[in-house]
Amino acid sequence: MKQLNLVFMNSADKTRVLRLSYVDENLGADQVKAAMAKIATANLFEKDDVQLYKKPIAAKYVERIETPIFNDQEA
Incomplete structure (x- = not known):
């Protein structure tokens, strides 16, 4: 599954990422x-009086691949 990462600058000039799952990949x-x-x-x-998503600066799809080594969790 791909995730859509939306990168914004907040009102304090720091980068914030809004991560969305289950998105249209096209x-x-x-x-x-x-x-x-x-x-x-x-x-x-x-x-805290900071607008978190003030200015859009980038967007990208991110795909995470997991490779299990072992899993001792009970089902």
Whole structure:
């Protein structure tokens, strides 16, 4: 499964990543940029007077591959 990582600059000039699972893997740059712009202008995410997702700066798909060595967990 691929994950979509949306990279933003917050209002304190620090990088923040919004990670989304279960996404369409065929989204184009224009679609993602438009969605990120909506997130940024909505001003929904704030912590300690810092706007968390203020300016969109990048987006990428990330695929994590796990290779189990052993698993002693009970089912």
